[in-house]
Amino acid sequence: MRRVAFALPLLVLISACSSKPAPVLQPAQKPKQPTLITPSAHPAFGSVQPITPLRGDFAGNVSAQRFIDRMVSQHDFNRQHLQDLLAQTRELDWVIRLMDRQAPTYTKPSGPNGAWLRYRKKFITPGNVRNGVLFWDQYEVDLQRAFQTYGVPPEIIVGIIGVETRWGRVMGKTRIIDALATLSFSYPRRAEFFSGELEQFLLQARKEGNDPLALRGSYAGAMGYGQFMPSSFTQYAVDFDGDGQRDLWNPRDAIGSVANYFKQHGWITGDTVAVRATGQARSLEDGFKTQYPISVLNAAGLRPQGSLGNHQSASLLRLDMGNTYQYWYGLPNFYVITRYNHSTHYAMAVWELGRAVQSQRHSSR
Numbered sequence: 001m002r003r004v005a006f007a008l009p010l011l012v013l014i015s016a017c018s019s020k021p022a023p024v025l026q027p028a029q030k031p032k033q034p035t036l037i038t039p040s041a042h043p044a045f046g047s048v049q050p051i052t053p054l055r056g057d058f059a060g061n062v063s064a065q066r067f068i069d070r071m072v073s074q075h076d077f078n079r080q081h082l083q084d085l086l087a088q089t090r091e092l093d094w095v096i097r098l099m100d101r102q103a104p105t106y107t108k109p110s111g112p113n114g115a116w117l118r119y120r121k122k123f124i125t126p127g128n129v130r131n132g133v134l135f136w137d138q139y140e141v142d143l144q145r146a147f148q149t150y151g152v153p154p155e156i157i158v159g160i161i162g163v164e165t166r167w168g169r170v171m172g173k174t175r176i177i178d179a180l181a182t183l184s185f186s187y188p189r190r191a192e193f194f195s196g197e198l199e200q201f202l203l204q205a206r207k208e209g210n211d212p213l214a215l216r217g218s219y220a221g222a223m224g225y226g227q228f229m230p231s232s233f234t235q236y237a238v239d240f241d242g243d244g245q246r247d248l249w250n251p252r253d254a255i256g257s258v259a260n261y262f263k264q265h266g267w268i269t270g271d272t273v274a275v276r277a278t279g280q281a282r283s284l285e286d287g288f289k290t291q292y293p294i295s296v297l298n299a300a301g302l303r304p305q306g307s308l309g310n311h312q313s314a315s316l317l318r319l320d321m322g323n324t325y326q327y328w329y330g331l332p333n334f335y336v337i338t339r340y341n342h343s344t345h346y347a348m349a350v351w352e353l354g355r356a357v358q359s360q361r362h363s364s365r
């Protein structure tokens with residue numbers, strides 16, 4: 001199985017250093033001898049071997065070494081500084097166990113068993129809806145401005161931030177660098193994806209002037225109110241409060257960033273998300289990735305309960321209600337929500353939670 005880290009005294013020493021958020025280049029961590037590596041001024045020296053080998057949990061890890069080589073050659077990172085940083089980074093066995101549990105071993109159940117109802121009740125609760133109303137009230141101006149700027153309505157942004165973090169209540173306590181390094185260097189199944197995320201994370205920390213050891217989030221490396229992965233931060237995060245920093249732990253920046261994410265993924269302003277169907281269509285494959293002409297869905301026995309607008313096709317969504325299935329016509333905006341998390345349950349919960357908060361808000365006025 002997996003390697004156990006030795007050299008305990010060294011680890012204790014290192015973790016003592018890393019417990020306080022301090023800049024990576026604090027004097028105590030510099031090698032005693034003068035470094036031979038000149039950072040940005042002389043990129044050609046970037047490939048010079050470091051004075052000390054990589055220490056800590058990832059000592060001797062070939063993937064870690066390869067990653068360091070890449071960061072030095074492609075992004076001009078100082079090899080010794082990066083090694084010092086990774087020496088303070090921990091390999092988290094429990095992250096791997098959690099990730100394994102999420103591995104796709106799913107087999108379709110033979111009949112309805114209430115999977116959607118179980119998922120739904122994790123998010124759509126009276127307490128959650130009340131908290132959503134508080135968030136919406138507090139950030140109403142920003143939500144409206146996001147709608148004006150990006151065309152994404154408040155209920156979708158409120159729904160996303162609610163499902164992701166209960167509006168900032170559960171943003172994760174794992175050091176991002178530990179999570180990403182563990183999944184990059186000690187979890188081959190997803191190593192390619194996560195080493196790309198680790199790369200983006202380190203580039204951003206350098207650009208934004210953040211201490212990479214200080215940032216915390218989910219066990220998979222997602223950050224802030226909207227749980228952006230580092231690559232999403234790079235592509236979609238915006239400085240929505242205008243203070244000059246893109247800060248995912250700032251709810252205003254998070255609101256703008258989520259809205260921008262949706263706009264960039266093709267959100268159609270004013271279009272609906274999904275339309276409930278009457279009837280059953282068990283012979284057809286379902287899922288947010290399916291796409292059927294409306295006539296095919298109708299011929300299978302379904303009827304839309306509301307207007308499908310001008311849409312000529314839809315995905316077939318199926319919710320497991322315990323004793324039966326509930327079918328929906330999924331429209332392009334539903335697919336856009338799944339770009340945030342590739343799951344029919346997730347997208348339906350986001351939409352439903354957002355609308356529940358919206359209607360509670362209206363009814364309490």
Ligand SMILES: [Ca+2]
Nearest residue numbers: 239243245253
């Ligand atoms: Ca900002």
